[in-house]
Amino acid sequence: MQDANLQRRLILDIPTGFLLLFFVMPLAALVTLSFWQTENYKIVHEWTLMNYGTLATERAYITFFLRSLVMAIGVSVTLVALSWPIAYFIVRYGGRYRIIFSLLLVIPFLSGEVLRLIALQGMLGPAGLVNGALIRMGAAPLRMIMYSNAASFIAFIYLYLPLVVTTIYLSLINFDFRLAHAASACGANRFRIFTEVVWPLNLSGTIVGFMLAFIPTLSASLVPRFLGGPNGTLYGMSMAQQFGESGTWALGAAMGVVLFLFSAIALAILSYGVDLRRTGFTGLGRQ
Amino acid sequence: MSNTSSYIRIDKVSRRYGAFKALDDVSLDISKEEFIAILGPSGSGKSTLLRLIAGLDRPTEGRIHFEGKDVTELAPHKRGIGMVFQEFLLFPHRTVRENLAFPLRMRNEAKAEIEERVEWVAGILSLSTMLDRYPSQLSGGQQQRVALGRGLVARPTLLLLDEPLANLDRELRQEMEIEIRRYQKQLGIPFIYVTHNQEEALSMSDRIAVINNGRLEALGERQAIYDHPQTPFVARFVGKSSKFQGVVQPDGATVRLARHDYEFALPPDKKFNPGDAVEIFVKNERFDISSKQDGGVGIPSTVVDVVLRGPFLEYVLETDRGDTVIAVKPKRNDPIPIRERVLLSWNPADCHIFKDGADDARR
Amino acid sequence: MNPNFTDSLIKWTLAVFLVVVFAFLYMPIVHILFASLSTRPNFPYPPEFNVASYIRLSTNTVYQSAFLNSLLLASCTAVLSTVLGFLATVGVLRFAGKRALIYAIFFAAPLFVAEILLGISSMALYYMLFELQGNMLTAIIANAVHCFSFCFLIMAAMLYKYDWRMNEAAIVCGASPLRSFFEVMLPITWPGIMGSLITAFVLSLNGLDVSFYLLGATPTMPSVAWGALRYGVKPELYALSSLINIVVFAMIIALLVAIRLKRKAA
Ligand SMILES: Nc1ncnc2c1ncn2[C@@H]1O[C@H](COP(=O)(O)OP(=O)(O)OP(=O)(O)O)[C@@H](O)[C@H]1O
Ligand SMILES: [Mg+2]
Numbered sequence A: 001m002q003d004a005n006l007q008r009r010l011i012l013d014i015p016t017g018f019l020l021l022f023f024v025m026p027l028a029a030l031v032t033l034s035f036w037q038t039e040n041y042k043i044v045h046e047w048t049l050m051n052y053g054t055l056a057t058e059r060a061y062i063t064f065f066l067r068s069l070v071m072a073i074g075v076s077v078t079l080v081a082l083s084w085p086i087a088y089f090i091v092r093y094g095g096r097y098r099i100i101f102s103l104l105l106v107i108p109f110l111s112g113e114v115l116r117l118i119a120l121q122g123m124l125g126p127a128g129l130v131n132g133a134l135i136r137m138g139a140a141p142l143r144m145i146m147y148s149n150a151a152s153f154i155a156f157i158y159l160y161l162p163l164v165v166t167t168i169y170l171s172l173i174n175f176d177f178r179l180a181h182a183a184s185a186c187g188a189n190r191f192r193i194f195t196e197v198v199w200p201l202n203l204s205g206t207i208v209g210f211m212l213a214f215i216p217t218l219s220a221s222l223v224p225r226f227l228g229g230p231n232g233t234l235y236g237m238s239m240a241q242q243f244g245e246s247g248t249w250a251l252g253a254a255m256g257v258v259l260f261l262f263s264a265i266a267l268a269i270l271s272y273g274v275d276l277r278r279t280g281f282t283g284l285g286r287q
Numbered sequence B: 001m002s003n004t005s006s007y008i009r010i011d012k013v014s015r016r017y018g019a020f021k022a023l024d025d026v027s028l029d030i031s032k033e034e035f036i037a038i039l040g041p042s043g044s045g046k047s048t049l050l051r052l053i054a055g056l057d058r059p060t061e062g063r064i065h066f067e068g069k070d071v072t073e074l075a076p077h078k079r080g081i082g083m084v085f086q087e088f089l090l091f092p093h094r095t096v097r098e099n100l101a102f103p104l105r106m107r108n109e110a111k112a113e114i115e116e117r118v119e120w121v122a123g124i125l126s127l128s129t130m131l132d133r134y135p136s137q138l139s140g141g142q143q144q145r146v147a148l149g150r151g152l153v154a155r156p157t158l159l160l161l162d163e164p165l166a167n168l169d170r171e172l173r174q175e176m177e178i179e180i181r182r183y184q185k186q187l188g189i190p191f192i193y194v195t196h197n198q199e200e201a202l203s204m205s206d207r208i209a210v211i212n213n214g215r216l217e218a219l220g221e222r223q224a225i226y227d228h229p230q231t232p233f234v235a236r237f238v239g240k241s242s243k244f245q246g247v248v249q250p251d252g253a254t255v256r257l258a259r260h261d262y263e264f265a266l267p268p269d270k271k272f273n274p275g276d277a278v279e280i281f282v283k284n285e286r287f288d289i290s291s292k293q294d295g296g297v298g299i300p301s302t303v304v305d306v307v308l309r310g311p312f313l314e315y316v317l318e319t320d321r322g323d324t325v326i327a328v329k330p331k332r333n334d335p336i337p338i339r340e341r342v343l344l345s346w347n348p349a350d351c352h353i354f355k356d357g358a359d360d361a362r363r
Numbered sequence C: 001m002n003p004n005f006t007d008s009l010i011k012w013t014l015a016v017f018l019v020v021v022f023a024f025l026y027m028p029i030v031h032i033l034f035a036s037l038s039t040r041p042n043f044p045y046p047p048e049f050n051v052a053s054y055i056r057l058s059t060n061t062v063y064q065s066a067f068l069n070s071l072l073l074a075s076c077t078a079v080l081s082t083v084l085g086f087l088a089t090v091g092v093l094r095f096a097g098k099r100a101l102i103y104a105i106f107f108a109a110p111l112f113v114a115e116i117l118l119g120i121s122s123m124a125l126y127y128m129l130f131e132l133q134g135n136m137l138t139a140i141i142a143n144a145v146h147c148f149s150f151c152f153l154i155m156a157a158m159l160y161k162y163d164w165r166m167n168e169a170a171i172v173c174g175a176s177p178l179r180s181f182f183e184v185m186l187p188i189t190w191p192g193i194m195g196s197l198i199t200a201f202v203l204s205l206n207g208l209d210v211s212f213y214l215l216g217a218t219p220t221m222p223s224v225a226w227g228a229l230r231y232g233v234k235p236e237l238y239a240l241s242s243l244i245n246i247v248v249f250a251m252i253i254a255l256l257v258a259i260r261l262k263r264k265a266a
Helices: A004-032 A051-059 A057-094 A095-109 A113-124 A131-134 A149-173 A178-185 A189-200 A204-220 A222-227 A235-243 A249-272 B046-054 B096-106 B113-122 B139-154 B171-187 B200-203 B222-227 B232-237 C002-034 C052-059 C061-095 C097-112 C115-130 C136-159 C165-172 C178-208 C209-214 C221-229 C235-265
Strands: A037-039 A043-045 B008-017 B020-032 B035-039 B061-066 B082-084 B159-163 B193-194 B207-212 B214-221 B242-246 B255-257 B263-265 B277-283 B285-289 B299-309 B312-319 B325-331 B341-346 B353-355
Touching: A004 A249, A004 C061, A004 C097, A004 C115, A004 C136, A037 A249, A037 B207, A037 C165, A051 A249, A057 A095, A057 A149, A057 A204, A057 A235, A057 C002, A095 A149, A095 B035, A095 C002, A095 C235, A113 A131, A113 A149, A113 A222, A113 C002, A113 C178, A113 C221, A113 C235, A149 A204, A149 A222, A149 C002, A178 A189, A189 A204, A189 B263, A204 A249, A204 C097, A222 A235, A235 A249, A235 C115, A249 B139, A249 C002, A249 C115, B020 B046, B020 B061, B035 B046, B035 B171, B035 C178, B046 B193, B082 B139, B082 C165, B096 B113, B096 B139, B096 B325, B113 B139, B139 B159, B139 B171, B171 B193, B171 B200, B171 C136, B193 B200, B200 B222, B207 B222, B207 B232, B214 B222, B214 B232, B232 B242, B232 B277, B232 C165, B255 B277, B255 B299, B277 C235, B285 B325, B312 B341, C002 C235, C052 C061, C061 C097, C061 C136, C061 C178, C097 C136, C115 C209, C136 C178, C136 C209, C165 C178, C178 C221, C178 C235, C209 C221
Parallel strands: B035 B193, B035 B207, B082 B159, B159 B193
Antiparallel strands: A037 A043, B008 B020, B008 B061, B207 B214, B242 B255, B242 B277, B255 B263, B277 B353, B285 B341, B299 B312, B299 B341, B312 B325
């Protein structure tokens, strides 16, 4: 009796403790740090709201944040729109090649952001494949895709497409398509089947996919630094700079807290707007 | 049964989940070579009892002894038991042969011995031709036999079966009932067989333990449980019967039904006070049906339907007060026609009478 | 319109779309593979087969030590996060009872916190508490936090379908709990566990954000690549990227083949 209970407790307590120590504690430290100050690369333990004041008043930060927000929303919406047909095709028509298709989508994701950006740079850069080919054909190089927000946008799509497709794929593959047939038998046409049955029942998976693209885009530092050009500074990049070159840790921490709060609010809004039961969510128990 | 002769002894065992008692003070002695059925409705605690015997769960109170040894704290894999589950739970990544060999390997038997035992058990269960198949390549009945074989192969001290036939279709089930009973007699170890199906319990076991709401309601030879139920619950649950309400008349010797114009004499061994409200249970096959013209006594009823059940006829009757009663009779060439008016009665010695609310009073 | 016609129209439109997407995803990868094998990395067409950049990569000591560091980091992270993820999965599926959903959300939460925030906040914590500059151990732990959620979800998806009473069936057959794990549970659920190990390994092998803030001067593959990137892309980087892609590809193929073989045997 006793040891069985102990075993149960340990099995849940070990991962919980791990997350509390190394996930929650650091975030708490970040919050604390955001209320302190940095002077000459030294942390001054004095409570202040100055960092948040700077963020709320300085034009540059507001611009960065809004730019990031627009970018993140645009990227995530585009990704969801792109991913749905792909995932739908694989699940409906993939047959026994489903696994191959889905793995082929995942593989590029696995080689990591830096290396994938290098590959993308080979495509988009001034000397990259696209412009190289254009020049060779005697056309003018496309300026739009070099060091601009458009280049960043393409890069985000390239980076996170596999992640979003996989999430929606996983949602669809657990979806019982006989429900769609049932709806069809009830007289619904293709469009109605989609809007009344397929979409709502896969909404929670779609939201997860949306968030998984939204959050890293909102906080991206590599892409804008590397592809964004002079007008492409995004919030995450600026935050990274506070911890790097400028050495203003406390301000960076405040930026981090804002970022975290904002992601949490976005997640909350999205999941609050959705009645889980109407998305077919049945909890975690086996039925 | 005396303490010394009992092979398995379950002594005042309870299992609580918080305030809820899944099993409440159950005692049971099981002798070697006995086939005992644990019968009860869904949620009554049958599986809980079996899991306690297997050691997969520990009782909150009480002790369990195997052959005089207290095993209450013993880990399940050291108890030397066999167990068969309703879902079979064959190992999908192992062939039939490997599934059957599994308990022997776990007991570190020698290779030759393992082979010999597997051949033996495959022989008695007629599995010899499918030893190299995987469970997914077997039919339900074959999987069931493999599960049984896996329970039996290592000569367990007892075999626990938790509704092993529930997932099979009716015909196969009846076939397996006979086989399982035969293996038990052949092997001479106790089988503890959990079921919510009273027919299964009646056809296979030597003794039946009826469980309801975690408590042992009745324990006895199967015939006694069937013919002489000691509580209203057992009367209702074992066999198919109909229930009537009645009142003991002022003379203390007759009972009058509350909703029907029918009186019968109390059997001499039943003692009630005049005015007592009673519940009367009559097994469906114990009804007498007489034609209205014959002028006997009984509950006036109409035949609504006649259903053929093999060698029996099942009459669906509607009493004049609107209750539906089913009466089972041996098949005849000239069954009573539908819409015929009849009188329904029974031999007072064949019905079971309890004081109204006896079930609640026990709780 | 004929519904069959509409159906196949939809199907083929989607198929073409899928091909375009695959091209979009793979063109850069194939392009730099050619670039890494060419003497003209900017426009390597027609392709050549020149391994000079691979030789330069393999003799570069910075990349060598970065490779070893990354390997150490990724292996430890993979094992740590898979073990923790396994405990979390078992805990949520078996022992959490009514609180399963709460635990599941908590365990998946790191997925919704940007990697860079994990790196920065861990750095802040260690710096504030211990004045620590960050080292391999802290980098492994922070990476494991990030990978943990992936491992948890991957294994939960696998174990969700697992019938836990299979373990009990083994135990009543006389297997000790440990033996029932190795003989029954592991053989049935290994694709999920393997998938979790591979995912965590690959994620932490390539992740820059966490290591960047927690490893200080210790070079890892992504941080060296990032460093080199700031001074213009070099063919060695193309070679490195191609190598990693090939290894990942081979690992996935091996996993697929292994599953196939197992299934064929069954
Ligand atoms: N882990 C548990 N926690 C709380 N209650 C439990 C637990 N396991 C069983 N119970 C309760 O104990 C009671 C008995 O359960 P048990 O599984 O023994 O029923 P059963 O007689 O085998 O029913 P069935 O015929 O449906 O299998 C049920 O009411 C059940 O809800
Ligand atoms: Mg049960």
